[in-house]
Every structure is written in structure tokens, then in C-alpha cells.
Amino acid sequence: MRCPLLLLLLGPLYTVIQAQQIYVKETLTGIIDQEAILPCTISSDPNIRVSQIMWEKGGNSIAVYSPQHGTHVSEPNRYQLLEPSPSSATLRILSLRAAEEGDYSCEVTLFPAGNRKATTKLAVIAVPQNSAEANSEALANGEEQTVATCRSSNGRPPSRITWQTSLPGNVTTIMTNGTNGTYTVVSRYVMTPTSQADGMPITCNIDHESAAVPIPLRLSVMYPPEVTVEGYDDNWHLKRNGVFLTCSAKGNPHPTSYTWKTADGSSLPPTVRAKDNMLYVDEVDERVNRSFLCEVTNALGSRAYRQDVLVREKPNYSGAGATGGIIGGIIAAIVGIAVVVTVILICRQQRKNQTATDDEDFEGPPAYKPPPPSIKLQMEKQSAEEMPLKSIPPPSESTDGPEMELNGKTPPKYQMTPESQRYSALQDDYVENENPIYNVFPGPVNASPREEEGIVMSPAVYV
Ligand SMILES: *[C@@H]1O[C@H](CO)[C@@H](O)[C@H](O)[C@H]1NC(C)=O
Ligand SMILES: *[C@@H]1O[C@H](CO)[C@@H](O)[C@H](O)[C@H]1NC(C)=O
Ligand SMILES: *[C@@H]1O[C@H](CO)[C@@H](O)[C@H](O)[C@H]1NC(C)=O
Numbered sequence: 001m002r003c004p005l006l007l008l009l010l011g012p013l014y015t016v017i018q019a020q021q022i023y024v025k026e027t028l029t030g031i032i033d034q035e036a037i038l039p040c041t042i043s044s045d046p047n048i049r050v051s052q053i054m055w056e057k058g059g060n061s062i063a064v065y066s067p068q069h070g071t072h073v074s075e076p077n078r079y080q081l082l083e084p085s086p087s088s089a090t091l092r093i094l095s096l097r098a099a100e101e102g103d104y105s106c107e108v109t110l111f112p113a114g115n116r117k118a119t120t121k122l123a124v125i126a127v128p129q130n131s132a133e134a135n136s137e138a139l140a141n142g143e144e145q146t147v148a149t150c151r152s153s154n155g156r157p158p159s160r161i162t163w164q165t166s167l168p169g170n171v172t173t174i175m176t177n178g179t180n181g182t183y184t185v186v187s188r189y190v191m192t193p194t195s196q197a198d199g200m201p202i203t204c205n206i207d208h209e210s211a212a213v214p215i216p217l218r219l220s221v222m223y224p225p226e227v228t229v230e231g232y233d234d235n236w237h238l239k240r241n242g243v244f245l246t247c248s249a250k251g252n253p254h255p256t257s258y259t260w261k262t263a264d265g266s267s268l269p270p271t272v273r274a275k276d277n278m279l280y281v282d283e284v285d286e287r288v289n290r291s292f293l294c295e296v297t298n299a300l301g302s303r304a305y306r307q308d309v310l311v312r313e314k315p316n317y318s319g320a321g322a323t324g325g326i327i328g329g330i331i332a333a334i335v336g337i338a339v340v341v342t343v344i345l346i347c348r349q350q351r352k353n354q355t356a357t358d359d360e361d362f363e364g365p366p367a368y369k370p371p372p373p374s375i376k377l378q379m380e381k382q383s384a385e386e387m388p389l390k391s392i393p394p395p396s397e398s399t400d401g402p403e404m405e406l407n408g409k410t411p412p413k414y415q416m417t418p419e420s421q422r423y424s425a426l427q428d429d430y431v432e433n434e435n436p437i438y439n440v441f442p443g444p445v446n447a448s449p450r451e452e453e454g455i456v457m458s459p460a461v462y463v
Contacts, residue, residue, distance in 0.1 A: 024118040030096045032126040038091040040106030052109040053089040065089045098181020125209050126182045128155025132204040132215040140223040148189040150204035158183035165202035195223035225251035225296035227305035237312040240284040247277040247294035255298045263291035
């Protein structure tokens with residue numbers, strides 16, 4: 001016998017038949033190809049005798065137990081009675097098939113009370129195999145197409161599939177019946193994809209008796225490059241230098257090449273340097289007064305962005321230029337104040353030192369202009385007596401000068417601004433650009449080394 005507490009807990013699931021009690025499970029769920037155990041127990045009563053216990057389904061006897069005649073099972077390779085006795089006859093179904101779903105009755109013949117029966121409703125389920133994938137071939141071409149497919153195979157009962165996404169679309173679901181009572185459900189999310197849908201999340205929710213399975217996906221939508229150009233501030237004036245245009249592009253697959261052109265088809269003016277997605281202008285002149293195209297290519301094609309450039313005779317002080325001027329003025333003012341404060345502080349400190357060490361020499365106000373702070377700092381290190389007031393050694397330019405000429409091609413370090421370093425590097429790259437090997441052998445789509453260079457370069461330019 002089972003633990004009475006367990007019976008108490010399972011109480012609602014058991015059917016109680018009149019005075020004589022027959023206990024079965026009201027409902028039972030078995031898994032296809034696995035065994036199922038259907039208990040049937042009879043409460044003992046010394047005044048009543050159990051003469052037979054029979055399991056039957058749909059009017060057909062499956063297994064019979066009689067204390068007098070023993071056990072008889074219709075198909076012993078499918079059914080068994082586990083340790084039958086006048087108080088219990090548990091039916092075991094060895095390997096469940098979908099067809100074995102249904103109502104199983106445990107019918108007990110009592111003497112002298114007659115027949116009593118209780119019924120178990122057996123459900124047979126199959127755990128489906130679930131999968132989902134985004135359609136990597138989806139194309140932003142204005143046509144409706146499947147962007148994601150979700151599949152729940154060989155489940156019983158059939159799975160219910162729903163989709164969760166912020167993107168508007170329609171769902172088409174197809175169910176096919178398997179031979180063994182299982183179902184395969186395939187659901188497709190259909191929409192007209194745009195480039196904005198690329199990379200967006202979508203979740204397929206598969207709901208089944210065995211489990212609820214969410215499968216998150218990211219859409220993949222192929223689209224030709226979407227190009228923008230930045231860097232033109234409407235203040236390109238004659239003689240301005242160090243300006244550049246930056247071409248940015250998105251695309252799926254990843255863009256593989258950036259090409260700069262003039263809008264009228266003429267060759268690029270010699271004052272500009274094209275380097276991948278960057279267009280550098282050494283010094284603005286009339287030849288830059290034109291429209292430029294940045295053409296970007298990926299596997300789906302090429303798209304261009306047109307940037308009109310207006311070269312001005314004089315700087316434009318309205319708009320961005322004026323803002324820059326104001327900011328520049330504020331910075332200049334702050335720097336100026338800082339310098340003045342530093343000079344005053346150093347003067348005071350120096351005066352203290354002087355009065356402390358030698359009063360006689362520096363009593364009167366010396367008739368010289370205080371040298372710049374950097375030189376003053378050097379002077380402080382020397383003792384007050386040795387301090388040369390006017391014979392400050394000239395800056396090192398005079399000694400470096402001849403050396404610079406002798407060295408010829410290698411200029412001194414302090415002249416090598418980041419700008420000029422970049423351009424000397426550019427000279428080499430520009431030659432490479434004229435003979436573009438990469439056009440013949442396009443590099444890996446995701447990590448185009450040329451674009452990485454372009455990204456690395458831009459911060460250096462801002463310095
Ligand atoms: C869904 O299908 C209907 C009928 O085919 C269509 O009119 C509608 O545009 C579709 N909606 C989306 C978001 O694709
Ligand atoms: C598939 O199964 C469903 C539900 O059991 C049933 O209604 C339908 O007739 C079956 N279809 C085929 C083709 O067997
Ligand atoms: C650039 O071209 C515009 C007309 O397209 C003209 O008005 C302007 O003066 C030109 N700038 C220079 C510096 O030549």
C-alpha cells in the first residue's frame with residue numbers, strides 16, 4: 001500500500017466508488033515510446049470478497065486477474081499486471097503509442113455487491129525537437145519574404161508557436177502529421193524587410209505540454225551600402241588647411257570598398273588625398289570648390305553620397321566658425337589669466353629669496369623686464385648671486401639650425417607635427433591606392449583592414 005498521506009494529497013485524482021472504494025488516477029500523461037503505470041487499488045472490507053479485477057479499454061479486455069484463476073493478459077508483449085492481488089491490479093503499458101491514448105477502466109467484480117469500475121484518462125505526449133533560425137538570405141528589396149523560421153518537430157500534441165517582435169509582419173504556420181501520431185509545426189515570420197530590421201531581435205515562443213521554449217534570434221537583412229559624409233562645416237575658405245571629409249557606410253554584407261570621386265567625373269584635384277573612407281585636403285584652394293562623391297560597394301552593389309563643397313574667399317564667422325571663435329577666446333582668456341597668476345607668484349617667491357639671501361645686491365628695483373616664466377624657473381635653481389640678469393643663453397635654435405640643414409631629409413622632432421607625420425604616411429598609401437590590389441582580392445567582409453585604418457586615423461586628425 002501507498003503512504004496514506006500520499007493518497008490524501010492525490011485524493012482529488014482518485015475516484016471513489018460508493019461504499020466499496022476503487023482507487024485509480026483520473027488522468028495520466030505518458031510519453032511516447034516509454035512505459036505507463038496505471039494503478040488500481042481496492043479498499044479491503046472483510047464482508048466483501050473480490051472475485052475479479054479487469055482492465056479494459058473501449059470495451060476490449062486488456063488484462064484480467066482472478067484470485068481463483070490467476071492472471072490473463074491479452075497481449076503480454078504490450079501489457080503487464082504488476083503483482084496483482086485482491087486489493088490491487090496495476091496495469092503497465094510497456095511502450096506507449098499514440099493510439100494507446102484514451103480511457104482505461106478498472107472494473108472490479110465483488111461478491112455479493114456486484115460490479116464497480118473507475119476510469120483513468122491516459123494522454124500520450126511526445127516531446128518535440130525545437131529549432132529556429134533567421135533567414136540569412138533576406139533582402140531589403142521591398143518584397144514580402146520569410147525573415148525567420150521556427151520548427152517544432154515530432155511533438156504530440158502539436159506545439160503552438162507564437163512570435164514576439166517589434167517589427168510588423170505576418171505569421172504563416174503549417175502543421176504536418178507524422179506517421180506515429182506526432183505533429184511537426186513550422187511557423188514563418190513574413191514581412192517586407194528594411195535595412196533597419198537588420199540585427200533586430202525576434203523571439204520564437206514554442207509552447208508545448210512538455211515545456212515552453214523561447215528561442216531568441218536576430219534578423220539578418222541584406223542591403224546595399226547606406227552612405228553619409230561628414231566633415232564639411234560650411235567654412236572651407238582659401239588657405240585653410242587640415243580639413244577632411246569622413247565617409248561612413250553601413251551595409252550587409254559589410255562594405256568592402258570606398259571610392260572618392262568628383263561629381264562631374266573629372267579626376268580628383270591634386271590638393272586632396274583620398275585614403276579609404278577619408279578625403280584629406282592639404283590646403284583649401286579653388287580646385288576644391290566642387291562636389292565630391294563617396295562611393296561605397298558591398299556584395300549587393302554600390303551607393304554614393306554627394307557632398308557639395310563651397311570654397312569661400314574669407315573665413316565664415318557666422319555659425320560654427322563663430323562658436324569656435326568664442327570658445328577659442330574663452331580658452332585664450334583662461335590661459336592668459338593662468339600665465340599672469342603664475343608670473344606674479346614666481347615674482348613674489350623670488351623676491352622673498354632675494355631679500356633673504358642678499359639684501360645689498362637686489363635692494364633697488366632692478367631695471368629689467370622679467371623673463372618668461374619658463375626661464376625664471378631655470379633661474380631660481382641658481383643661487384641669487386650667480387644669477388645673470390641679462391645674459392640669458394639664446395634658445396637652442398642657433399645650434400640646431402646648421403644640424404638641421406646637414407641632416408637634410410630628417411627634420412628635427414619638434415617640427416614633426418602629427419599632421420605632417422600622417423601625410424608622409426599617406427604618401428605611401430596613396431601610391432598603393434593607385435594600384436589597388438584589394439579590388440581584385442577583396443578582404444574578409446567583417447574586418448576590412450583598410451576601414452580599421454580609417455577609424456584609427458580619425459582621432460589623430462582631431463589632435
Ligand atoms: C499581412 O498580410 C496581409 C494580407 O496578405 C497584407 O495585406 C499585409 O500587408 C501583411 N502585413 C505585413 C506587415 O506584412
Ligand atoms: C492531421 O491531424 C489532425 C488532428 O489530429 C487531423 O484533423 C487531420 O485530419 C490530420 N491530417 C492528415 C492529413 O492526416
Ligand atoms: C566657388 O564657387 C562658387 C560658385 O559655385 C563661387 O560663388 C565662389 O566664388 C567660388 N569660390 C572661389 C574661392 O572661387
